[in-house]
Amino acid sequence: MQLGAPLLAVEGLNTYYGDSHILRDVDVTVASGEALGLLGRNGMGKTTLIRSIMGYVAAARGRIRMDGVDVTGSMPEKMARRGIGYVPEGRAIFPNLSVRENLVMCARAGGESQRLWTFERVMQTFPRLAERLDHGGQQLSGGEQQMLSIGRALLTNPRLLILDEATEGLAPLIVAEIWRVVGAIRATGLSTLIVDRNWRKVLTHTDRAVVMEKGQIVLAGESAQLLRDNAALARYLGV
Secondary structure, eight states: OOSSSSEEEEEEEEEEEEEEEEEEEEEEEETTTOOOEEEOTTTTHHHHHHHHHHSSOSSSSSEEEETEEEEETTTHEEEHHTTTTEOOTTTOOTTTTTTHHHTTTOOOOGGGGSSSSOOOHHHHHHHHHHHHTBBBBBSOOOOHHHHHHHHHTTTTSOOOOOEETTTTTTTHHHHHHHHHHHHHHTTTEEEEEEEEEEEEHHHOOOOOEEEETTTTTEEEEHHHHHHHHHHHHHHHHHH
16 A cells, blocks of 8 residues: 555654653654554553643653644644544543534534535444434443544544544444444545554554554554564563
């Protein structure tokens, strides 16, 4: 697959929680049109990296660039306006709003009037949601809430979609549906950054992957190659 120029570049990022040094000189890039997997055991810094990119956590050192522009320290709403759609761990939908309201309130055309993801297309992608438009967010199952969270992010027409543990705690049939959608999203050429415990699925649905251990990138490569390198994966993922 021929990829475009860097869309997101994280350079030498260091992040702390109090006195705890979480991220240590992390370098990560996501090219335009690329799907990147972010792997690692629990507590190794994956979510902290994402939250640092999004501006929920302030980086102590390093740079974050979008399209070559330094956006280090930008607030989450600014990162969203720059084209990052974020599906956080835990879904974070609005429980007191209907499915329709959750979706419509976030819809926007995107940069350069791009509108690949319309309300109608999200309904086609998630037919379960189309049947529950007037239901409140709190009335949905966990899987339906996850679909709503992904659909809401897609309706911002992002240039980069970040999925943080999108299948966690879901029934197997729903997990399979989420991965089907991930594959469909990838087929549109939308850049994605995917975190998930199912490393095989991540590597199947990405072009490249990086592995984190104790806040550092310890392994990186093409996903197809990493799938064949069980020794390296066993060392850092315990597989």
